[in-house]
Amino acid sequence: MTTTSKHDERIANLTFASVYPHYITKVEKKGRTKAELHQIIEWLTGYDEKQLQKLIEEKVTFKDFFQKATLNPNAELIKGVICGYRIEEINTPLTKQVRYLDKLVDELAKGRKMDKILRTP
Incomplete structure (x- = not known):
């Protein structure tokens, strides 16, 4: 299932703070x-x-949020369905990154153990 350009644009312009x-x-x-939420955000993006907090205060869009991030190399291990989309089938990199976070x-x-969430062997 692929996303539409309108959907991708809406996600890109959404602020992280919202x-x-x-x-x-x-x-x-x-x-x-x-x-724990901050731990998973830091694992995915590198943001401490x-x-x-600075990004929230600046009301950055998801586009800027992920452009400035250092994505974890294991992020591509995040698979499954979220918001009706199979993550591994999303073609737009930014939309895929936002769905990783989601x-x-x-x-x-859902109570999953942290080592499983952070994809540690």
Whole structure:
């Protein structure tokens, strides 16, 4: 299943700051912590807590968020369906990266063990 250019553009222009509170709510509602959320974001993007806070304050778009990120080389091990899309079939790199993050947040909220979420052997 491929994404449309309109869908990709909408995701690119969405601000990380607008979605971040929803990530927190989702994981905390399921008994996980903001610290765990930050751990998976740092694993995927390389952003530490201070950098993440700065990006939130600057209200960067997902496009800028991922352009500045250093994506974890194991990110391509993230597979499955999220938001109706099979991650490994998404052709647009930015949309795929956003869905990687969505999938990690989803796995955290579902109670998956951290070593599994972070794809450690």
